[in-house]
Amino acid sequence: MNKKREQLPYQLIALDVDGTLLRDDHSLSEANISTIREAANRGAEIVLCTGRGTDSALPVLEELGLEGTLITHNGAVIVDSRNRELLAEEGFEPAVIEPLIRHARTNGIHFDVCTAFELWVEALNDEVSAMYEKYLVNPRQVADVLAADDRLVKLTVFGTIAQMDQVEKDWQALLPDAISLIRSGDFFVDVMRRGVSKGAALRKLSAVKGISLERVMAIGNYYNDVAMLEEAGLGIAVANSPDGVKAAADQVTASNNDDGVHWAIQQYILQKA
Incomplete structure (x- = not known):
């Protein structure tokens, strides 16, 4: 050594x-x-x-x-x-997070999904684009993140502190056994494979x-x-x-x-x- x-x-x-x-x-x-x-x-x-x-x-x-x-x-x-x-x-199949994606879409909460090397979004606006630029991220916009043919490693939602507080509460009842969530910042909640x-x-x-x-x-x-x-x-x-x-x-x-x-x-x- x-x-x-x-x-x-x-x-x-x-x-x-x-x-x-x-x-x-x-x-x-x-x-x-x-x-x-x-x-x-x-x-x-x-x-x-x-x-x-x-x-x-x-x-x-x-x-x-x-x-x-x-x-x-x-x-x-x-x-x-x-x-x-x-x-x-440590990844998961896109179908696993379908209930969470449906909740985010219904409630107008911005979300993205990641593979090991890429980040995909369904929607972008000036505020969200500025956030990605700040973190040196070049997102790829797709029609449906659940149609991805790659395993995902993370789902992230972004919003106000109040929105993220509510997401943490709402998603506890929606989480499949295979995944778990963690608060990764005041404005972010991340979902990954359980145990990660x-x-x-x-x-x-x-x-x-x-x-x-x-x-x-x-x-x-x-x-x-x-x-x-x-x-x-x-x-x-x-x-x-x-x-x-x-x-x-x-x-x-x-x-x-x-x-x-x-x-x-x-x-x-x-x-x-």
């Missing part, structure tokens, strides 16, 4: 992207870039672990000047960025790489990060996290707007190496 990596307290650093690594304006700070690169150069494995799709996460990894493994779609997909090789996928989570994907990836979970540090900010924070040997919530996420973490660092990732890596890895 890499000798430098052995000298670090944590060998693998799992980073959520939006609300954690990126500032609220979706930019990367120079402090975060510099510290993450230093950790990588000293032997740490950097893994972006995000609710984003693969093509939306890749530009962030490239801006960091890194390559390697990505966990995307809240853990439903694991990809090698160097060749876009799909290493793992960032934590489960991190556990699988750590086993493949031969890295004990005790040597994994994870940093996140929202409820879809909780499983990842709990699986890692050291789970850190940024200061802008809801109280429930902070309670699931071992430590709390500065906010995403105040270089929380930088401070956490410096404090718990680089200064202790």
Whole structure:
């Protein structure tokens, strides 16, 4: 095993992207870039672990000047960025989510579905298009997402906080046994195959790489990060996290707007190496 990596307290650093690594304006700070690169150069494995799709996460990894493994779609997909090789996928057939799609259509709630590398929508307007642009997503518009001939990895609905609160309540009675939902942001609810989570994907990836979970540090900010924070040997919530996420973490660092990732890596890895 890499000798430098052995000298670090944590060998693998799992980073959520939006609300954690990126500032609220979706930019990367120079402090975060510099510290993450230093950790990588000293032997740490950097893994972006995000609710984003693969093509939306890749530009962030490239801006960091890194390559390697990505966990995307809240853990439903694991990809090698160097060749876009799909290493793992947890999907479901489109017909499984038909009751949820019907509810979203009836109530005028925007939704999209994802395969490992694509995002499909039935409708677009200026507000929704601006949201996709912000997250570096190029959606493909189709007449009926349920007519897809590919397995899906995620269904997402987008709307106001009140709308998403209501969706969470309404969909509990509509969810088939094969899938589950999670609140991935104030304005988003995600549906994936039951058992899929960032934590489960991190556990699988750590086993493949031969890295004990005790040597994994994870940093996140929202409820879809909780499983990842709990699986890692050291789970850190940024200061802008809801109280429930902070309670699931071992430590709390500065906010995403105040270089929380930088401070956490410096404090718990680089200064202790």
